[in-house]
Amino acid sequence: MAVSQHSVKGSRREKISIGHKRTQRQQRIFFFSVLILFIFSIVMIDIDGSAIAKGMERLPVILASLTQISFEHFLEMLAGMVTTVVIAFLAVLFSFVISFFLAFLVANNTTPNRYLGLGLRYAVMIIRSVPTPIWVLIAVASIGFGPMAGIIGLMFPTSSFLIKAFSAQIEEEGTEVIEAIRSVGGTWIHVVFKGLLPTILTGMIATLGVRFEIDVHESVVLGMVGAGGIGYLLQSYIQYYDFANLTLGILIVFVTMFLLELSLNRIRALLRTQSS
Amino acid sequence: MSTILKIINLTKRYNDETLALEGINLEVSRGEFISVIGPSGAGKSTLLRCINRLIEPTSGEVIFLGQHVEKANKAELRKIRAQIGMIFQHYNLVPRLSVLENVLHGRLGYMSSIKGLFSLYSEEEKEEAIEWLRKVGLEKEIFKRADELSGGQKQRVGICRAMMQKPKLILADEPIASLDPKSAEVVMETIYHNCIELGIACLVNLHQVEIAKKYSTRIIGIKSGKLVFDDTPDKLTDEMSRFIYEGKESEMYQHQ
CATH class of the missing domain: 3.40.50.300 (P-loop containing nucleotide triphosphate hydrolases)
Structure with missing residues (x-):
């Protein structure tokens, strides 16, 4: 409004619009699309208000029962938590070995063959589009319940995540050092290990940390579909409304995740100071 | 000739x-x-x-x-x-490695993948690399990280790397375009x-x-x-x- 007052000197004309037309139009389109999707979604899932109200009534009772705690299964749960973390750790470690080389085959600037790189890139995309629990269920179906199924199931999404992240980090390095190593007569191995690795290693370690955190989260949930660890215990407590044990289980998961995040943040900070 | x-x-x-x-x-x-x-x-x-x-x-x-x-x-x-040695406009050194390692990269063309991977340079090669760095006036920077050097110093490291190849020919692509006079x-x-x-x-x-x-x-x-x-x-x-x-x-x- 202030703008229009400034511009009208004497004669009254229509107000001057001050926005960027195209941006405004895009924002309007976005807003309306979300609105339409929202209406469609509401109709689609057929929300039943009375069910929500009834559930809300029960909520205090459930929360109240979660205030009881039992240390009866403490050691068992602790062992389960350790198993869960170990599943995630091994999945990340094995995936790292696989993805390290594949990432250099995928990255545009280091791939020995463009078509090979492209093919692998698509394979990674397909693996990523299948949700993790499905991979675990497939692993469970083929090798049976237990941590090994969890590790193998987690390795698919973890490897594809790492390949994507690593290849992006490799591509960020550009072609300069690669040209230098090739120009002295170096081999592909020389380009990878002598030219690029020294620079991108810290970034790779940071990525591994991020993925480890995600995998511990996943691993807790995956226990519920048969991958072992604390998730399996939590699942059975919920099934039998065993709230006293469930409370302790949730507490153990919470404390572990909290400590994990703290220590990973410390490591990341350390890496950052080292890399500058 | x-x-x-x-x-x-x-x-x-x-x-x-x-x-x-x-x-x-x-x-x-x-x-x-x-x-x-x-x-x-x-x-x-x-x-x-x-x-x-x-x-x-x-x-x-x-x-x-x-x-x-x-x-x-x-x-x-x-x-x-x-x-064939090559010198680049942007020096193309490995930033996280020491100056000496960067110079020794000039020998990679004469080494197998495995030997290069484990940096198995001979003592003579190392001495020669140090000698070259001394010759171009970088004796104080030998163990510094390559990204700590100034542009002119980096390019002299690039020259040493090329010289380590014992080249018959050197290709220099705009070696001074990024440098002050x-x-x-x-x-x-x-x-x-x-x-x-x-x-x-x-x-x-x-x-x-x-x-x-x-x-x-x-x-x-x-x-x-x-x-x-x-x-x-x-x-x-x-x-x-x-x-x-x-x-x-x-x-x-x-x-x-």
């Missing part, structure tokens, strides 16, 4: 359309210091990279010490590249004197005509992918320079 490099009818076409190089013929003998001048985009970098096949030439022949580079297989190409002079002097002293043939891409005239035994002019001048520096008239840089005259003097 023995011929080091012979280029016959070299052509490079990008995407089947843009002609970057068109019918280049060139012969380089031992001990020659040749400046390649021309405006940006004329094809100077492409020419240099076609010689060691960092860029694949479309047609024509490149003969290095009697061997056809364009027909070489992987192993042969490695051996050829090992004998003082560092540029030090770097040009270093390249020039060492090449002359060791009888290494050298091809230097430059865009400043004055510097080309000062250092070269011979000057080559490239204009839109064609070789338009090839003679001694005193034959390069102002008129000729203006023709080579037609439309981009400002680049003749500019220091980027």
Whole structure:
């Protein structure tokens, strides 16, 4: 409004619009699309208000029962938590070995063959589009319940995540050092290990940390579909409304995740100071 | 004088359309210091990279010490590249490695994948690398990380890396374009004197005509992918320079 007052000197004309037309139009389109999707979604899932109200009534009772705690299964749960973390750790470690080389085959600037790189890139995309629990269920179906199924199931999404992240980090390095190593007569191995690795290693370690955190989260949930660890215990407590044990289980998961995040943040900070 | 490099009818076409190089013929003998001048985009970098096949030439022949580079297989190409040093505009050092390691990379062309992977350089090679660093005035920076150095220092490390190859030919692609005038002079002097002293043939891409005239035994002019001048520096008239840089005259003097 202030703008229009400034511009009208004497004669009254229509107000001057001050926005960027195209941006405004895009924002309007976005807003309306979300609105339409929202209406469609509401109709689609057929929300039943009375069910929500009834559930809300029960909520205090459930929360109240979660205030009881039992240390009866403490050691068992602790062992389960350790198993869960170990599943995630091994999945990340094995995936790292696989993805390290594949990432250099995928990255545009280091791939020995463009078509090979492209093919692998698509394979990674397909693996990523299948949700993790499905991979675990497939692993469970083929090798049976237990941590090994969890590790193998987690390795698919973890490897594809790492390949994507690593290849992006490799591509960020550009072609300069690669040209230098090739120009002295170096081999592909020389380009990878002598030219690029020294620079991108810290970034790779940071990525591994991020993925480890995600995998511990996943691993807790995956226990519920048969991958072992604390998730399996939590699942059975919920099934039998065993709230006293469930409370302790949730507490153990919470404390572990909290400590994990703290220590990973410390490591990341350390890496950052080292890399500058 | 023995011929080091012979280029016959070299052509490079990008995407089947843009002609970057068109019918280049060139012969380089031992001990020659040749400046390649021309405006940006004329094809100077492409020419240099076609010689060691960092860029694949479309047609024509490149003969290095009697061997056809364009027909070489992987192993042969490695051996050829090992004998051709290259110096880059952006130095192209590995930033996180020590200066000494970067210089020793010059030996990778003579090593197997495994030997190189574990940095199994001989003590003689290490001594030689240190000797080269001393020679270019970097004795205090030997164990510093490459990214701690100034531009001029980095380029001198790049020169040492090339010299470690014991090259018969050095290709320098705009070695001073990213440097201030003082560092540029030090770097040009270093390249020039060492090449002359060791009888290494050298091809230097430059865009400043004055510097080309000062250092070269011979000057080559490239204009839109064609070789338009090839003679001694005193034959390069102002008129000729203006023709080579037609439309981009400002680049003749500019220091980027």
